[in-house]
């Protein structure tokens with residue numbers, strides 16, 4: 001990149017817009033040899049970012065996109081604090097401990113009113129799950145070693161609907177992931193099938209409170225009952241982890257009587273994303289353990305850091321403090337009442353959206369009324385176009401809505417999913433319904449050939465689905481057409497199916 005050097009004050013006057021400094025494409029591979037004025041750098045970066053989507057219209061994500069200005073202020077004033085410097089920032093450490101206590105109580109951990117709970121703040125649920133998984137693995141290994149049994153083939157039982165971080169955990173930490181397959185019409189882990197899959201090498205069964213794909217809560221209570229029976233029969237003591245990344249801040253407020261947490265004896269650890277319905281910007285998650293017995297001491301590092309003992313159990317060392325500080329802000333600012341209000345409001349808006357979508361008569365609703373506030377819906381008839389085209393077309397209106405196929409064995413079902421967050425209002429819900437209607441009308445009016453042409457080309461080339469082109473001629477039957485359309489879009493989104501977060 002070439003930056004014109006401004007020689008005279010006269011030229012400076014004209015060099016206010018950053019593009020005037022840039023005479024060549026922006027650097028992408030190597031650091032530029034020379035510096036540039038800060039205003040120019042700011043403008044270049046800022047302008048390039050204009051092409052990103054608008055986070056508020058990003059309905060693909062559970063992650064918080066709006067906080068109060070007071071919180072933004074707290075974040076900016078703590079942005080230069082390294083969380084790990086606990087000795088220097090003892091108050092920040094104290095705030096994280098208070099958050100852990102509050103969450104543990106919310107999840108009915110068996111700790112006294114003034115007793116410190118066991119848990120830690122993380123970057124998100126993924127890190128939380130790595131830590132919880134490691135604790136299970138280590139505990140299981142220790143037990144097997146003590147019994148003189150092999151301990152080299154640990155596995156975890158989950159539903160095929162697990163979030164990608166479980167696959168990561170399995171691969172990074174060498175634990176086999178045994179997935180209970182789904183069925184068309186049933187998109188969460190079946191507790192009975194899960195318990196059937198448990199064997200002596202199972203380090204835990206992971207249940208999801210708020211399936212990423214449909215928002216549905218898995219039946220942790222039934223899982224607890226069935227697993228207790230199996231443990232009795234076999235003499236094992238297979239525990240449960242609850243991945244409450246999104247549901248952990250929904251269920252306690254909306255369904256206080258639903259037993260999914262430490263009220264169930266086999267639930268030994270729970271993770272929740274502070275940056276989802278915990279209402280904090282991206283960068284905070286939590287994991288809490290039932291008791292000290294469930295967190296092997298050998299995983300906790302005691303570091304003498306600048307003069308004091310600092311127990312740590314995280315994957316990373318340094319990280320920002322702002323998210324932890326703002327989590328504490330949200331807890332005391334909103335209180336139980338405030339969280340309940342917000343979650344109720346999200347549910348109402350999800351209902352408005354769901355009813356609007358149902359009213360078009362063109363979709364089946366796949367999400368449940370009890371669960372995380374989201375609406376997942378599939379096209380009743382995808383012979384002419386699919387949810388993937390609807391998602392693409394909605395982009396033009398600024399809406400970012402993911403479309404994806406379900407995991408095995410429900411791959412034939414493709415859905416759109418709209419996550420309802422606090423900042424998604426009633427009127428935005430109505431607006432979205434009317435934009436969906438517009439898009440459908442446009443797609444309905446397209447000549448079928450225009451849609452099918454692209455599909456045909458791709459379908460012929462698609463060998464992975466086992467489809468063989470029929471001498472270059474389009475097939476006419478409904479099933480074939482449906483298969484072609486589905487196969488085309490599967491190719492398009494092959495790498496994207498687990499991209500929803």
Ligand SMILES: *Cc1c(COP(=O)(O)O)cnc(C)c1O
Pocket residue numbers: 062123124125126127163165208210211212243244245246273284285501
């Ligand atoms: C979002 C999500 C995760 C991953 O959480 P991050 O906080 O984004 O790391 C894990 N499990 C479920 C069920 C989720 O919804």
